[in-house]
Amino acid sequence: MTKPDPSLLVDVVAPKVLEALRLASEALAAASVRHVVVGGLAVGANGYPRATKDVDFLVGAEAFHHHPNGLVTMRPEVPFQVNGVAVDLLSPEAGETFLEDALAAPPGTMMEAPPLVYMKLKSPRRKDQVDVIEMIKGGIDSKRCREYLAAHAPSFLVLFDDCVAQAERESE
Numbered sequence: 001m002t003k004p005d006p007s008l009l010v011d012v013v014a015p016k017v018l019e020a021l022r023l024a025s026e027a028l029a030a031a032s033v034r035h036v037v038v039g040g041l042a043v044g045a046n047g048y049p050r051a052t053k054d055v056d057f058l059v060g061a062e063a064f065h066h067h068p069n070g071l072v073t074m075r076p077e078v079p080f081q082v083n084g085v086a087v088d089l090l091s092p093e094a095g096e097t098f099l100e101d102a103l104a105a106p107p108g109t110m111m112e113a114p115p116l117v118y119m120k121l122k123s124p125r126r127k128d129q130v131d132v133i134e135m136i137k138g139g140i141d142s143k144r145c146r147e148y149l150a151a152h153a154p155s156f157l158v159l160f161d162d163c164v165a166q167a168e169r170e171s172e
Contacts, residue, residue, distance in 0.1 A: 002141055004045035004110035012049040013041065020085035021055045025108035031077045034060035034103040036111045038090060038119055043131045045110040047138025054086040058111065058119070060103050063089055090119075098152040113140040114148030121149075121156045121163075129163060136167035 009018060021041060028035045037045070039056025065073045074080065079087045092099040102115045111119075113135060120128040136142055142164055149156050 002144075004042065004112060005047075006045045006110055008047070008049045009041060009044045012044060013052060016083065017041075017052060017055065017085055020082035020087065021108075023082045024055055024057070024079045024087045027077065027079045028057065028059065028063070029107040031063075031075065033063045033075075033078060033107075035063075035107055036102050036105050036109050038111050038116060039088065040131075042111045042116050043120075043135060046113045046116060046135050046140055048131060048134035050134075054088055055082070056088045056090065058099060058102060059089045059091055060100075061091060063091065114145045117145045117160065118149060118153050118156065121159050122153070129159070132160070132163045133167045133170070136164055137171055 021037065025035065025037075035057040036042075037056070038058045039054070040050060040052030041055060044050055044052070059078075063075060063078050065075060067073070074089070078089070080089070081087055092103075099115060099119075102111055105111075117132055117135070117140070120132050146157065146160060146164075149160055
């Protein structure tokens with residue numbers, strides 16, 4: 001699998017969540033906020049469809065007001081909930097300029113596996129490592145992911161290699 005396939009989400013993710021994804025993406029696009037889908041929905045589109053109850057986006061800095069005193073607030077037209085479905089917004093942190101490349105994709109696009117794997121591996125949650133293992137078993141291009149990590153986050157290579165090894169053990 002080289003490109004995410006959103007059709008994998010049908011019949012796995014609740015229609016309410018998929019509708020929230022559509023409406024939130026439309027609102028972000030109308031507000032001229034760059035955004036790509038991350039989280040469980042992107043994991044599903046990258047080969048491991050699973051239920052999820054929220055919508056996660058990586059967004060550009062334009063989704064927020066950056067005040068002179070260091071305070072950051074969300075712009076009023078940026079959604080944080082759609083019909084009871086939470087909309088979570090993440091933005092690249094300092095030193096993650098390479099994630100800006102993902103934001104160059106068309107609005108609402110599912111994030112491709114290499115940067116998604118990076119985002120999952122940087123999380124301290126075991127669930128996110130399981131997502132990586134399951135995406136590997138689902139057929140993501142592990143070589144591309146490894147090259148991406150080597151270029152942008154070499155400290156995650158050992159963890160990624162452990163995920164690959166675990167996926168291979170579970171696939172036997």
